[in-house]
Amino acid sequence: MSTLKKLGYPENTKLLIIHADDAGLSHAENQATIQALQEGSVNSTSIMVPCPWFGEMADFAAKHEQYDYGIHLTLTCEWKHYKWGPILSKTEVPGLLDENGYLHNNRENFKNNTSSEEIKKELQAQIERALQSGLKPTHLDSHMYTLGLKPEFIKIYKELGAAYKLPILLSKQLIEFLGLDPNLYISNDDFCVDNVFLGNYADFEKGQLEAYYERVLDNLPTGLNIVLIHTAFDVPEMQGIAIDHPNFGAEWRQIDYDFFTSQKCQSKIENNGIKLITWREIRDILYPEG
Structure with missing residues (x-):
């Protein structure tokens, strides 16, 4: 059964989630994400529980339950100087x-150093920490x-x-990008996003990241689509975090926020007959019993 059928939509429907990753990463990330939810076309975000600024975003989420919040399951820390560890003690998940x-x-x-047992324990701890904070999550997704x-890991x-x-x-595109054959690990019963769109460094380098997003909206296929973005303000805090890391760095995240x-973004959504849908709506369809 197609994704649209599972969600109860006609086969010619263009569904879209505009999703901001990495809430909780920093104050600049949180403030931009909050404003993008309140004032922009962004209709979903997910929060990184182990990060230093998780508390600020969790507090906002608990007070503004109308927005879409996932848990951004976090098992890596890619920045040069800005670091975090797991939720569990270091002796539990060495x-x-x-x-x-x-x-x-x-x-x-x-991939080469961890075990499935450690991963599951840590991720359960992250989810439980999020629930204890008052967060009512709409979905789960995976950092990097x-x-x-x-x-x-998929299991x-x-x-x-x-x-x-x-x-x-769950995305065949993302699994394939990481080197696995998605057809071996995804069945017809699994709920999948049909198409995932993510800005690339070549477009950013040429100053064409906004143009890429415009093309995505102008040519969005039918099915369930998600545009993965990262919204933050290009301020000293975010610049320091992203030093030596222009890919998804401070400037990139400001462009995502601005567009x-x-x-222009809102008009393209309307003019192209795109219907925004949230993970909250999907959750309530897939798990109506709550």
Whole structure:
């Protein structure tokens, strides 16, 4: 059964989630994401529980339940100087740690050093911490899509979604990008996003990131689509975090914020017959019993 049929929409429907990753990363990230939810076309975000600014975003979410909040399951820490560790004690999940006691800074080190048991324990702790904060999550997704790196990681991802009755961001495109054959790990019964759109560094380098987003909206296919963005203000705090990391860095995140809070973006959504849908709506369809 197609994704649209599962959601009860006609086959010619263009559904779109405009999703801002990495809430909780920093104050600049939180403030831009909040404003993008309140004033822009962004209609979904997800929060990184282990990050230093989780509390600020969780507090906002608890007081503004009308917005769409996922848990951005976090098992890596990619920045040069800005670091965090796991929720659990370091003796409980030693394989998740680098030589300095922080989460690994790239997918390969994470993939080669951790165990499924540690991953599941840590992710359950992150979800429970989010629930204890008052967050009412709409879905689960994966930071840097680390849960798509191995079949056993995908299994954990699915198990967590089923256990907490939350849809997960499952995507054949993202699994394929990480080197696995998605057809071996995704069945017809799994709920999948049909198309994932993510800005690329070549367009950013040429100053054409906004033009890329315009093309996506002008040519959006039918089915369930998601545009993954990262909204933050290009201020000293975010510049310091993203030093030596222009890919999804401070300037990039400001561009994402500027475009997806613009009238141009809103007009393109309307003129192209796009229907915005949230993970909250999807959750309530897939898990009507709550």
